[in-house]
Amino acid sequence: MTAPDPETDPEAGTPPADAAPARRHAAGADPAKRAQILEGAARAFLEKGFDAASMEDVRRAAGVSKGTIYVYFADKVELFEALVADKRDRMFADVISLLEEDLPLRAKLTRFGEALSRVLCSEDVIRAQRIVIGAVARMPGMGERFYRVGPSRMHDRLAALFEAEVAAGRLAVPDARMAAVQFIELVSAGVWRRRLFCGPHAGVEEAEIVRTVASAVELLLRAWGRGEARQGLDD
Amino acid sequence: MTAPDPETDPEAGTPPADAAPARRHAAGADPAKRAQILEGAARAFLEKGFDAASMEDVRRAAGVSKGTIYVYFADKVELFEALVADKRDRMFADVISLLEEDLPLRAKLTRFGEALSRVLCSEDVIRAQRIVIGAVARMPGMGERFYRVGPSRMHDRLAALFEAEVAAGRLAVPDARMAAVQFIELVSAGVWRRRLFCGPHAGVEEAEIVRTVASAVELLLRAWGRGEARQGLDD
Amino acid sequence: MTAPDPETDPEAGTPPADAAPARRHAAGADPAKRAQILEGAARAFLEKGFDAASMEDVRRAAGVSKGTIYVYFADKVELFEALVADKRDRMFADVISLLEEDLPLRAKLTRFGEALSRVLCSEDVIRAQRIVIGAVARMPGMGERFYRVGPSRMHDRLAALFEAEVAAGRLAVPDARMAAVQFIELVSAGVWRRRLFCGPHAGVEEAEIVRTVASAVELLLRAWGRGEARQGLDD
Amino acid sequence: MTAPDPETDPEAGTPPADAAPARRHAAGADPAKRAQILEGAARAFLEKGFDAASMEDVRRAAGVSKGTIYVYFADKVELFEALVADKRDRMFADVISLLEEDLPLRAKLTRFGEALSRVLCSEDVIRAQRIVIGAVARMPGMGERFYRVGPSRMHDRLAALFEAEVAAGRLAVPDARMAAVQFIELVSAGVWRRRLFCGPHAGVEEAEIVRTVASAVELLLRAWGRGEARQGLDD
DNA sequence: TATGAATGAGATTTCATTCAT
DNA sequence: AATGAATGAAATCTCATTCAT
Numbered sequence: 001m002t003a004p005d006p007e008t009d010p011e012a013g014t015p016p017a018d019a020a021p022a023r024r025h026a027a028g029a030d031p032a033k034r035a036q037i038l039e040g041a042a043r044a045f046l047e048k049g050f051d052a053a054s055m056e057d058v059r060r061a062a063g064v065s066k067g068t069i070y071v072y073f074a075d076k077v078e079l080f081e082a083l084v085a086d087k088r089d090r091m092f093a094d095v096i097s098l099l100e101e102d103l104p105l106r107a108k109l110t111r112f113g114e115a116l117s118r119v120l121c122s123e124d125v126i127r128a129q130r131i132v133i134g135a136v137a138r139m140p141g142m143g144e145r146f147y148r149v150g151p152s153r154m155h156d157r158l159a160a161l162f163e164a165e166v167a168a169g170r171l172a173v174p175d176a177r178m179a180a181v182q183f184i185e186l187v188s189a190g191v192w193r194r195r196l197f198c199g200p201h202a203g204v205e206e207a208e209i210v211r212t213v214a215s216a217v218e219l220l221l222r223a224w225g226r227g228e229a230r231q232g233l234d235d
Numbered sequence: 236m237t238a239p240d241p242e243t244d245p246e247a248g249t250p251p252a253d254a255a256p257a258r259r260h261a262a263g264a265d266p267a268k269r270a271q272i273l274e275g276a277a278r279a280f281l282e283k284g285f286d287a288a289s290m291e292d293v294r295r296a297a298g299v300s301k302g303t304i305y306v307y308f309a310d311k312v313e314l315f316e317a318l319v320a321d322k323r324d325r326m327f328a329d330v331i332s333l334l335e336e337d338l339p340l341r342a343k344l345t346r347f348g349e350a351l352s353r354v355l356c357s358e359d360v361i362r363a364q365r366i367v368i369g370a371v372a373r374m375p376g377m378g379e380r381f382y383r384v385g386p387s388r389m390h391d392r393l394a395a396l397f398e399a400e401v402a403a404g405r406l407a408v409p410d411a412r413m414a415a416v417q418f419i420e421l422v423s424a425g426v427w428r429r430r431l432f433c434g435p436h437a438g439v440e441e442a443e444i445v446r447t448v449a450s451a452v453e454l455l456l457r458a459w460g461r462g463e464a465r466q467g468l469d470d
Numbered sequence: 471m472t473a474p475d476p477e478t479d480p481e482a483g484t485p486p487a488d489a490a491p492a493r494r495h496a497a498g499a500d501p502a503k504r505a506q507i508l509e510g511a512a513r514a515f516l517e518k519g520f521d522a523a524s525m526e527d528v529r530r531a532a533g534v535s536k537g538t539i540y541v542y543f544a545d546k547v548e549l550f551e552a553l554v555a556d557k558r559d560r561m562f563a564d565v566i567s568l569l570e571e572d573l574p575l576r577a578k579l580t581r582f583g584e585a586l587s588r589v590l591c592s593e594d595v596i597r598a599q600r601i602v603i604g605a606v607a608r609m610p611g612m613g614e615r616f617y618r619v620g621p622s623r624m625h626d627r628l629a630a631l632f633e634a635e636v637a638a639g640r641l642a643v644p645d646a647r648m649a650a651v652q653f654i655e656l657v658s659a660g661v662w663r664r665r666l667f668c669g670p671h672a673g674v675e676e677a678e679i680v681r682t683v684a685s686a687v688e689l690l691l692r693a694w695g696r697g698e699a700r701q702g703l704d705d
Numbered sequence: 706m707t708a709p710d711p712e713t714d715p716e717a718g719t720p721p722a723d724a725a726p727a728r729r730h731a732a733g734a735d736p737a738k739r740a741q742i743l744e745g746a747a748r749a750f751l752e753k754g755f756d757a758a759s760m761e762d763v764r765r766a767a768g769v770s771k772g773t774i775y776v777y778f779a780d781k782v783e784l785f786e787a788l789v790a791d792k793r794d795r796m797f798a799d800v801i802s803l804l805e806e807d808l809p810l811r812a813k814l815t816r817f818g819e820a821l822s823r824v825l826c827s828e829d830v831i832r833a834q835r836i837v838i839g840a841v842a843r844m845p846g847m848g849e850r851f852y853r854v855g856p857s858r859m860h861d862r863l864a865a866l867f868e869a870e871v872a873a874g875r876l877a878v879p880d881a882r883m884a885a886v887q888f889i890e891l892v893s894a895g896v897w898r899r900r901l902f903c904g905p906h907a908g909v910e911e912a913e914i915v916r917t918v919a920s921a922v923e924l925l926l927r928a929w930g931r932g933e934a935r936q937g938l939d940d
Numbered sequence: 941t942a943t944g945a946a947t948g949a950g951a952t953t954t955c956a957t958t959c960a961t
Numbered sequence: 962a963a964t965g966a967a968t969g970a971a972a973t974c975t976c977a978t979t980c981a982t
Contacts, residue, residue, distance in 0.1 A: 305973095311972095604840065655891060
């Protein structure tokens with residue numbers, strides 16, 4: 001389901017780490033060192049951005065030598081792309097899994113919406129998105145992969161859910177994918193975009209997220225909810 | 236109404252060109268040359284991004300000498316901020332003015348939504364937004380000003396419109412501002428975010444925008460429309 | 471006596487200012503404007519040094535346009551050399567004139583020594599000397615002219631005085647010029663060199679100068695004084 | 706006695722080269738490379754002066770890359786200050802040591818005076834002094850350190866010697882420090898100052914130095930010498 | 941003749957990348 | 962295989978000088 005996309009998985013092609021209990025890894029093939037570098041890179045890039053962070057910053061944060069970084073990654077761009085690929089997958093998997101839970105529609109949408117909104121608008125993730133967006137001009141492939149693995153996959157899952165609900169007679173959406181896209185937009189309506197452009201506004205956000213998601217759910221159900229899904233809507 | 240905010244208007248403070256019938260402009264005060272530099276800067280920055288575009292790129296695109304650029308702008312950051320301030324105001328004013336037109340609600344929302352979505356998702360504006368977002372970490376003020384003059388002002392106008400419609404009995408939204416924020420999010424649902432991360436997908440976008448805006452209007456009216464505003468909704 | 475050395479007088483060759491009461495001067499020939507530029511240059515160079523002072527600093531201090539400066543002086547170096555030539559002459563003339571006064575030897579040497587030391591060690595003159603010395607590598611002629619017009623001329627005058635005193639039987643120096651050189655060195659012994667390398671030490675200098683000159687006079691007269699010139703020396 | 710002043714010793718703080726038997730030096734810690742850079746800097750600065758010599762000149766003279774220079778020295782000023790500190794200490798130590806020799810007063814003063822005068826008036830040292838003096842306005846600390854380590858320390862040593870001679874009945878100076886300052890001024894009387902302002906006058910200097918120092922010694926002893934120290938003075 | 945906006949060569953400094961150890 | 966000192970291209974910015982007005 002979240003099997004690594006060979007095109008985007010930088011580890012593809014390296015011998016399986018456990019093939020032999022070798023004491024020594026081939027050049028650039030020690031997964032622990034690779035992870036260590038990525039961790040340092042994450043710290044350095046998140047703090048300063050892609051251009052402003054120097055390879056020296058990365059080296060210092062990772063605690064390895066510069067030469068080693070270049071054994072594992074061909075250049076700064078490849079390191080950054082690998083880093084994004086790495087974080088990306090982790091980030092979205094958890095949120096998507098919320099859609100698999102067995103809950104009433106309204107509750108499921110609410111939990112999913114809040115989780116997604118919290119993640120997307122958290123300081124670190126906002127910074128990461130800013131950096132990725134800012135780098136799209138120079139690394140177009142990376143942006144597209146990010147979108148495909150993240151938002152786009154989310155749209156697919158949610159659309160499938162909506163189709164099931166339509167089949168079950170609890171929703172009357174004429175276009176499940178459009179509705180899914182709209183819902184995902186609505187759960188961070190006003191918050192995500194603002195956070196992208198503005199610094200964090202001291203702590204107000206959790207309440208805002210709850211309110212925004214509730215409003216998104218209500219808007220959706222009021223427009224397209226049927227049967228039990230309309231319960232509690234003062235019509 | 237859209238009078239230039241003195242704090243954000245980069246041209247504010249330059250002596251009026253007609254104070255004296257001087258043929259010669261003061262240093263850094265020739266509006267034509269200033270515009271020429273900004274035009275070159277726009278080309279250079281839009282093509283490569285803030286960091287990747289060098290002042291030499293700007294110079295070449297603008298067709299002036301490096302020294303001249305530094306007569307008009309103290310440094311690269313100031314040049315970029317001036318450029319953003321310059322484009323920003325022009326960009327949003329037109330769209331907002333569509334809300335003043337005398338049209339039925341559904342038509343007005345559709346026209347406004349399409350215009351906004353077209354602007355926000357056009358190649359140049361997307362590039363500009365990517366660069367601004369990518370630069371927020373280093374120039375926080377600029378991002379905030381952009382948001383305030385653009386999206387935020389839009390929210391205000393649309394919320395006012397919704398309140399008037401509520402008073403007129405054509406809408407039943409419980410929270411006009413939330414609804415405004417949601418609508419603005421919906422008119423480019425799925426498109427804006429995708430464009431931020433991905434390159435242009437040759438030509439498909441106009442149709443997508445029309446479809447998306449129509450869906451946004453329907454969702455809103457289906458949920459909160461009253462009286463004549465519900466006409467045409469197959470309930 | 472202090473007639474302008476044609477080689478060093480930058481005004482040489484310009485038509486006499488009063489030849490005709492012309493309303494308009496030839497290009498670069500208005501002595502008032504020339505003086506105005508030199509005055510501004512003095513302020514700018516004394517404050518920042520030759521390299522650190524920009525022609526813009528000079529222009530601002532002088533209150534003329536850049537173009538005008540270049541009408542009067544071919545380049546920055548020529549301006550500086552003219553400035554030095556200008557100040558130089560004024561500076562030394564007053565001190566030398568003290569040697570012409572009709573006073574007993576001891577008093578004359580004391581007055582002359584103190585005046586010389588005060589001038590040479592005053593903040594502005596120290597700054598000027600630092601700048602000239604620092605510029606010798608690039609403008610060797612200027613340093614030599616400065617030395618010839620200043621210290622060297624001083625040596626000549628004082629040597630002549632000493633010879634007269636020898637003839638009068640009040641001094642027994644075997645080498646009048648050497649004695650003159652020594653005396654001039656002694657009147658600012660320890661002070662001038664220190665001031666060249668160090669910043670001003672709040673106010674202590676006047677007392678130090680008096681003490682130093684007194685000691686210089688005593689040393690000279692104790693070694694070479696004869697007759698009445700030895701009065702007051704506790705032998 | 707001439708132990709390096711930690712504040713002014715640029716090599717202080719570098720890890721001892723033998724802490725580990727490492728073949729490889731830490732960044733900016735290879736003394737040979739450091740010396741190579743300083744050597745190049747000396748050539749470049751002595752030839753052109755501080756401002757006129759570019760880092761490119763230094764790089765060329767040193768035969769290293771520009772990046773390497775900036776590994777060893779934070780910027781141009783720090784490089785220059787390190788260079789001055791480096792030469793300064795070497796320069797004065799030798800001369801001062803001459804005062805420790807066991808010789809009759811007259812011979813000791815003569816040898817010391819000639820050595821000092823030769824050093825201070827040699828072409829390279831004169832150039833160095835010009836540059837330091839020219840840079841005092843921008844780097845006041847450096848000028849003061851130069852004076853303290855050089856002339857000022859010299860005054861102290863010589864004053865101590867004079868005091869010992871007074872105690873031994875061979876000198877009757879009323880103020881040993883003043884006499885020391887005077888003597889140091891006298892040994893290069895007329896030469897040092899002239900050299901500061903003027904270029905080298907082919908080879909005449911050695912004879913001039915001998916003559917000047919002899920005259921200085923005679924002046925001092927004639928004024929203040931007692932007992933055996935007066936031998937040879939035709940009174 | 942005086943002006944000052946424009947010029948562009950050149951200055952200092954940074955940093956992604958390499959390669960001898 | 963890992964290291965990190967060295968590299969040098971390229972970036973930003975300054976300023977002496979020119980020339981159209």
